[in-house]
Amino acid sequence: MSQYRIQGNTGEWEVVIGLEVHAQITSESKLFSGSSTGFGAEPNSHVSLVDAAMPGMLPVPNRECLRQAVRTGMAINAQINRWSRFDRKNYFYADLPQGYQISQLYHPIVGEGAIEVTLNEKDPDSPTKKIGIERIHVEQDAGKLMHDQHPTMSFVDLNRSGVALMEIVSRPDISSPQEAGAYLKKLRSILRYVGSCDGNMEQGSMRADVNVSVRKPGGELGTRTETKNVNSIRFMMQAIEYEAQRQVDLIESGGAVVQETRLFDPNRQETRSMRSKEDAHDYRYFPDPDLLPVELDDAFLEECRASLPELPDAKRARYEAMGLTAYNAAVLTAEAETAFWFEDLLAEGVDAKQGSNWLMSELFGALNKMGKTLDESPVNPKQAAELLSLVADGTISGSIAKQVFEIMLETAAQGNMMGAAAIVEEKGLKQTSDTGAIEAEIAKIMAANEDKVAEYRSGKDKLFGFFVGQTMKAMQGKANPQIINDLLKKALG
Amino acid sequence: MTDFSRLGVAAIRDGVAKGEFKAVEVAEALNARVSAAKALNAFIVETPEKAIEAAQAVDADRAAGKPLGKMAGVPIGMKDLFCTEGVQTTAASHILEGFVPTYESTVSANLWKAGAGMLGKLNMDQFAMGSSNETSYFGNVISPWRRNDGSTAALAPGGSSGGSSSAIAARLCPAATGTDTGGSIRQPAAFVGISGIKPTYGRCSRWGVVAFASSLDQAGPMARDVRDCAIMLEAMAGFDPKDSTSLDLPVPAWEAGLNSDLKGKRIGIPKEYRLDGIDEDIAKMWDNGIAWLKDAGAEIVDISLPHTKYALPAYYIIxxxxxxxxxxxxxxxxxxxxxLPEGAGLQDMYAATRAAGFGEEVRRRIMIGTYVLSAGFYDAYYTQAQKVRALIARDFENAWASCDLILAPTAPSAAFGLGEKNADPLSMYLNDVFAVPASLAGLPAMSVPGGLSKEGLPLGLQVIGKALDEQAVLNAGLAIEQRSGFTAEAGEWW
Structure with missing residues (x-):
């Protein structure tokens, strides 16, 4: 899709990237216990006996977490494995009370799938590329260590311990930081559509391990490094850029890339070695004997499929078919949040074209100015629909609508938003179709601008806009623009 | 006055129900016996107040005319592998010394609900790893039995449920819980002349039981006769949603179903269990057992379990x-x-804690287990052992085509002296050679007394049944019990 190349002293280098994305599954309780998954609670307040790995405690799988993984798999057209199994990944660390993570190495619940990404999803002509997904498996998250609570000790918070994650493993099909960014964005969008992960990278609900290697174009694969736990799309792109360049410099100066785990430092925008392959753990994976294999029946799979929402690509095609521009359709469907807002607007009876134009210019503009996201919009779809219906039925003009919207936002900021109809009523903003009043104003304007009338009549068509503006101004914006047009054309001849 | 130490589970339950004596009287009598038998070292913790409390509740229920549970008024010993709320639970290890759970295991909770009371927590091999009770951090349990040559040599009570076996044989309690991973109920029962059954894997919940090997661990009752085992197993078993491997099946009425008439039953005698150099006493007892079952109406058939010799190696990998x-x-x-040594980091703390907290045998098995799961060895050991396990299970499946039950010795010898085998782990592991196949296949298996050795020590006969057919196993056990005339008891030397 993109021809990303690093210029080295020995020629061009190609970058090969694979991503392992850890996405926290949206669920009330943890993967194997009834503890809450709520974010931001007091440390160690969401910890059951199972999460703390007390003696004799046993895991019981949470069906909802498996359901979400299956739905996610279906959304990327992946193979769903009717038979899967949990394995133990053994290692000692203070954030891992059991001494092992329950994961799926040998038999993941979701197999091969793919997603189609576009470098710039807002550009309908941007080329697309299929990125393969090797597998999705379900596993437990670990707890969190806190090193700043005590001069000599580290504290452990087990609230996250046992929370369900999906690990979504891509094929090494990605060949530039931009593609990696587009892939992660698209993946996040799909997860949000499906509702299987909130995609909130700041809160850690989604993070990526980034595998990077470099090679001469078309050559043998190079040794890869894995940069762990990158928690923003921007950081991930920076990490790839840095890491690829580092590898090229290293090889060209006669060194060799070591297979190792690295960390990205966002402050210095560089990756640093964490541990090399030599001291990599031997995880001693084996099937968890506390758990039976996961077997999915037809009814379960059918329910998963039936509960899937319309996904971004399908929605986008449908919007285009409804007459929206390719650009509008792309922007409205790129994020689930936007698409769901727009759907709500349509459900209120708003015309698709009118609604999409207003959403993308007026609402986005206003939110942008306020520094707010769509989720934080002071105006909800129902209130917006009220405003747009006043335009649609000719009660107010588009330009008056802008004023009304501004008043809505102002009153909202003051804590008590006035509805569009109430504002129009109170401020007397209803547009007039009184042809007599408009004709009177037109006559006055033509008399005051005889020279321009003459110019217009001698062929300077562009001046028509001038007369429309003057008339609208004289009518204080409340005249029906269509009627102004008609009357002006008649008067100017 | 009744000697309560001579009453079994059924006798105590029925006596309390009929009002012949009070549950509290039984609890007091057995509390006294427990506290007077410290020489056996069968208990890690004694809980006389728990026994009294439970008995008082049963007496009060009876006085109020309320229905009584299956184990009402029966004081029992609880193997220290079961987590007991408010009572120290150690798995006989130093690393768990002082650990007091805030929760009660499902099996023990079931027993308390059925009206049983707790005399104390029973000593055992550390983390249930051992066949002689010598791996306990709290000192080895001593069998109440002695050889008939006048020697006072201390004998092993078997393991890992050796505190349970010793306490029952010494009549400190009528029954006790055991757990069986590769023979830990059956072998100690055989060593002290009592009965014990390991039910089908999944019958008893593992929730709240300190785990040894999850795919094999199974709780079961140990008592002085088959009926008592049936009663107690009914109280212990049942589906538990907190254990994913628990069987979602109703608990059969095993006591009511007891029937020693074995007409129509075919008993398989596996030729692979007749090892070269088999102990003469064991061979004779086995032959007696065959004769008794024939007498009870069963048909005897020779069978083959061809992969038997691979069971023990596979078990000691899995x-x-x-x-x-x-x-x-x-x-x-x-x-x-x-x-936490001075200046130690996290990894140092792990190493120091685990080195100090685990005994030698536990450390040995952790090392073996770590090795067989390591990269490069996994397929050669673990995967191979799992294949063997599947073949062992298939051996049994094939055998069921020609028989309904299997009769074999429980252990290859009578109890050995403490200290005799602990220098050689392999000879110790061989104790489990007859017990392990049924564990690997998850089948119900029971040991009942089959006679005495030349030295006057108990020997056990093992009955193995089809999955979920505990009833047939218990019935065959009962038929043996009725014919063996086993009445021998350990002398009260302590």
Whole structure:
């Protein structure tokens, strides 16, 4: 899709990237216990006996977490494995009370799938590329260590311990930081559509391990490094850029890339070695004997499929078919949040074209100015629909609508938003179709601008806009623009 | 006055129900016997107040005319592998010394609900790893039995449920819980002349039981006769949603179903269990057992379980592999022992804590388990052992085509002296040679007394049944019990 190349002293280098994305599954309780998954609670307040790995405690799988993984798999057209199994990944660390993570190495619940990404999803002509997904498996998250609570000790918070994650493993099909960014964005969008992960990278609900290697174009694969736990799309792109360049410099100066785990430092925008392959753990994976294999029946799979929402690509095609521009359709469907807002607007009876134009210019503009996201919009779809219906039925003009919207936002900021109809009523903003009043104003304007009338009549068509503006101004914006047009054309001849 | 130490589970339950005596009288009598038998070292913790409390509740229920449970008024011993709320639970290890659970295991909770009371927590092999009770951090249990040559040599009560076997044989309690991973109920029962059954894997919940090898661990009752085992198993078993491997099936009425008429039953005699150099006493007892079952109406058939010789090696790969992972949680962070040397970091603390907290045998099995799961060895050991396990299970499946039950010895010898085998782990492991196949296949298996050795020590006969057919196993056990005339008891020397 993109021809990303690093210029080295020995020629061009190609970058090969694979991503392992850890996405926290949206669920009330943890993967194997009834503890809450709520974010931001007091440390160690969401910890059951199972999460703390007390003696004799046993895991019981949470069906909802498996359901979400299956739905996610279906959304990327992946193979769903009717038979899967949990394995133990053994290692000692203070954030891992059991001494092992329950994961799926040998038999993941979701197999091969793919997603189609576009470098710039807002550009309908941007080329697309299929990125393969090797597998999705379900596993437990670990707890969190806190090193700043005590001069000599580290504290452990087990609230996250046992929370369900999906690990979504891509094929090494990605060949530039931009593609990696587009892939992660698209993946996040799909997860949000499906509702299987909130995609909130700041809160850690989604993070990526980034595998990077470099090679001469078309050559043998190079040794890869894995940069762990990158928690923003921007950081991930920076990490790839840095890491690829580092590898090229290293090889060209006669060194060799070591297979190792690295960390990205966002402050210095560089990756640093964490541990090399030599001291990599031997995880001693084996099937968890506390758990039976996961077997999915037809009814379960059918329910998963039936509960899937319309996904971004399908929605986008449908919007285009409804007459929206390719650009509008792309922007409205790129994020689930936007698409769901727009759907709500349509459900209120708003015309698709009118609604999409207003959403993308007026609402986005206003939110942008306020520094707010769509989720934080002071105006909800129902209130917006009220405003747009006043335009649609000719009660107010588009330009008056802008004023009304501004008043809505102002009153909202003051804590008590006035509805569009109430504002129009109170401020007397209803547009007039009184042809007599408009004709009177037109006559006055033509008399005051005889020279321009003459110019217009001698062929300077562009001046028509001038007369429309003057008339609208004289009518204080409340005249029906269509009627102004008609009357002006008649008067100017 | 009734000697309550001579009453079994059924006799105590029925006597209390009929009002012949009070549950509290029984509890007091047995509390006194427990506290007078410290020489046996069968208990790690004594809980006389728990026994009294439970008995008082039963007496009060009876006085109020309320229905009584299956084990009402019966004081029992609880193997220290079961977590008991408010009572120290150690799995006989140093690493869990002082650990007091805030929760009650499902099996023990079921027993308390059925009206049983707790005399104390029973000593055992550390983390249930051992066949002689010599791996306990709290000192080995001593069998009440002695050889008939006048020697006072201390004998092993078997393991790992050796506190349970010793306490029952010494009549400190009528019954006790055991757990069986590769023979830990059956072998100690055989060593002291009592009965014990390991039910089908999944019958008893593992929730709240300190894990040794999850795919093999199964709780079961130990008592002085078959009926008592049936009663107690009914109280212990049942589906538990907190254990994913628990069987979602109703608990049969095993006591009511007891019937020693074996007409129409075919008993398989596996030729592979007749090892070269089999102990003469064991061979004779086995032959007697065959004759008794024939007498009870059963048909005897020769069968083959061709993969038997691979069972023990496979077991000593699978069980340590699971144990090495199950025991990772004992790390000094959240509970139990913590050894934090001056200036030590996290990894140092793990190493120090685990070195100090685990006994030699536990460390050995963690090492074996870690090794067989390691990269490069996994397929050669763990995968191979799992294949063997499947073949063992298939051997039994094939055998069921020609028989309904299998009769074999429980252990290859009578009880040995303490200290005799602990220098050689392999000879110790061989104790489980007849017990392990049924564990690997998850089948119900029971040991009942089959006679005495030349030295006057008890020997056990093992009955193995089809999955879920505990009833047939118990019935065959009962038929043996009715014909063996086993009445021998250990002398009260302590």
């Amino acid at each position: 069980a340590p592999a699971e144990a090495s992972s199950n025991l990772a949680r004992y790390d000094g962070v959240r509970f139990g022992l913590r050894d």
